[in-house]
Amino acid sequence: NSGDAKILRNAGARVTDDVLRTLVLATYLLAVDRVLVMPHTDCRMASGDEESIHASIESKHGIDTRSVEFKMVTDQRAALAADVESIRSYSILPKTLVVAGAIYNVGTGELEPVDC
Template sequence: MTGAFDDLLAANEKYASTFSHGDLTGRATRGLAVVTCMDSRIDPLGLLGLHAGDAKILRNAGARVTDDVLRTLVLAVYLLGVDRVLVMPHTDCRMSKSTDDEVHRLIAAEHGIDTRSLEFQTVRDQEETLQHDITRIMTSPFLPRTLTVGGALYDVHTGRLRLVEPPRP
């Protein structure tokens, strides 16, 4: 593995030479958690006008509210100052262009790996899925009813957010 990360270590040396965030506490100073996709076109802090320390950023394929996201939100709310959550999937997402079955077949055909024991949680309808995931947070017995939860779709081609109306109780 020697050499595989040399570019990253060199970049880190440069970053560390001017590092100025050592006084941050780990709490979300803006009280925000963002659930978004792992897509590398998304810069959650930049697109929301945030800085290091402002928010907790939770990323996974498709910006899905999984059990692990709920676990992390519980910690963020009760221990790290979060009082609002934005669920933010994006346009042109690979997770919205396939079904789980198609992904399983593709990986098996191209790589010979049987992934059928995994649930990829692909997205048939982004707005419907976003409503579902917001509801999942709002109805979690582990999160306070006072938690503000919203959703927005990020357009990777324009950089703009479009708020999505939260589900009605």
């Protein structure tokens, strides 16, 4: 329906192969014609490195997760720009798909557009 939003969420707001697969389905089967990639401030995925996350999980829960890549972010803006570009350049998606990026500030509720 016009005005509907389809929302995909994942840790770190990263564009993964699964996100691209879902966007292919959304664009061709659900008529999605705009995408906004929107990480948020104070994101745990942007506050450390892979090893610290693995160590935290192992110390708290006794589970070794080193076989999982969490795609930690050291620079949210750079990661956002790279993720927007990966959607724009994905050959299977329509060239008419509008893709933008913005960072949601959890403290103020403001959405800051990022030139990608």
